[in-house]
Amino acid sequence: MRPIIIGIFAAFFFAFTFILNRSMELAGGSWIWSASLRYYFMVPLLFIIVIARKNxxxxxxxxxxxxxxxxxxxSIGFGLFYAPICFSAAYAPGWLIAATWQITIISGSLLAPFFYETAVTDNGLMRIKGKIPFKGLGMSLIILLGIILMQVEQANHLSVIALTLGVLPVVVASFAYPLGNRKMMEVCGGRLDVFQRVLGMTLASMPFWIILSIFGLVDVGPPSLGQTLQSALVAISSGVIATILFFYATDLVRGDMQKLAAVEATQSMEVLFAVIGELLLLNSLMPSALSWSGMALVMVGMVLHSYVSNKIVKPKIQKVSA
Structure with missing residues (x-):
């Protein structure tokens, strides 16, 4: 359960992304600066941590x-993840983006065949191609059903443009984030700790953010002081604290696609935290009884997903020589 608990803490800090991005959009800030400033602020913060650890x-x-x-x-794991998230904030409220983002629960499971996991055999350890965790995926669908219930009433009041531009980019991000994260875990192979990996990915994604910033200067001009300060808060809460917690949780279950999917499912808690945050900070309307029922389903699905993923027993695989 330790990776699950760490993942829930990560979801709490990730929720600030949706709340503050919506706040910046309502104040007239551009999504371009909401996205790029976060990663600019992350660089010095992560440098301090990694240097202090002498790594x-x-x-x-x-x-x-x-x-x-x-x-x-x-660039895929950070750039194609966060830029679409911020872009969507210009067309849809934070609760819808946070809810749609939970499709990453399904996305992460569907990506399993593109990776290898470690299996115990009679002749030792061997790497086998991952399989879609259908049992865990069933629990993910319960979570997704809860999310749909939470948002069904509000979604009926949105225009087609808001739904399209507010939802589709988030779907792209939901695949890009676990794909980039898992690929970099394979590349690092356990040689780097989570702090080094997050710093390395942030530095490697800089060309993406620099190009986006140049476009932003030409298109909308420099960011305001208020947006800069809020972006710094996002960088600390979501970019550093949440990302490190989440990557650490995924590192703990690296090589086991079943448990990895369970850790990624903890991010569904972002919806609950985002709702609470919008109520307290943005004076949003109180969710309906149907929405609260959806939240209960999310929590039940989380528990069941964790239980099923940890109860699966993998059969022994005989290692065949060529």
């Missing part, structure tokens, strides 16, 4: 060996 040199050695791979998967 910076090893990180640079790893990045120098495979720079193109770092650039590719970091």
């Amino acid at each position: 910076l040199k090893l990180l640079f050695v790893e990045m120098k060996q495979r720079p193109v791979v770092w650039l590719l998967w970091s």
Whole structure:
């Protein structure tokens, strides 16, 4: 249960992303700066942590060996994850984005066949191709049903444009985040700790953010002071604290796609935290009884998902020589 608990804490800090991004959008800030400023602020914060742990040199050695791979998967895992999330905030409220983001529960499970996991055999350990965890996926569908119930009333009042531009980019992000994270875990192979990996991915994604910032300067001009300060808060809460907690939780179950899917499912708690945050900070309307029922389903689905994923017993696989 330790990775599950850590994942829930990560969800709490991740929820600030949806709340503050919506706050910045309501204040007239551009999604471009909401996205790029977060990662600019993350760099010095992570540098301090990694230098204090005396692990910076090893990180640079790893990045120098495979720079193109770092650039590719970091741009996908961070760039194609967070830019669409911020873009959606311009067209849909934070609760809808937070709810739609939970499709990553399904996305993470569907990506399993593209990765390898470690299996115990009579001849030792071997890597086998991952399979879609259908039992855990069933529990994920319960979570998704709860999310749908939470938002069904509000979604009926949104325009087609708001639904399209507010939802589809988040779906793209829901695949990009676990894909980039898992690929970088494979690349690092346990040689780097979570702090080094987050810093490395942040540095490797800088070309993406620099290009986006240049476009932002030309299109909308520089960010305001208020947006800059709120972006710094997002960088600390979501970019550093939440990301490190989540990556640490996924590292604990690296090589087991069943339990990895369970950890990724903890991010459904972001919806609950986002609702509470919007009620307290943005004076949002109190959710209906139907929405509260959906929240209960999310929590039940979380418990069942964790239980099923940890009760699955894998059969022994005989290692066949070529």
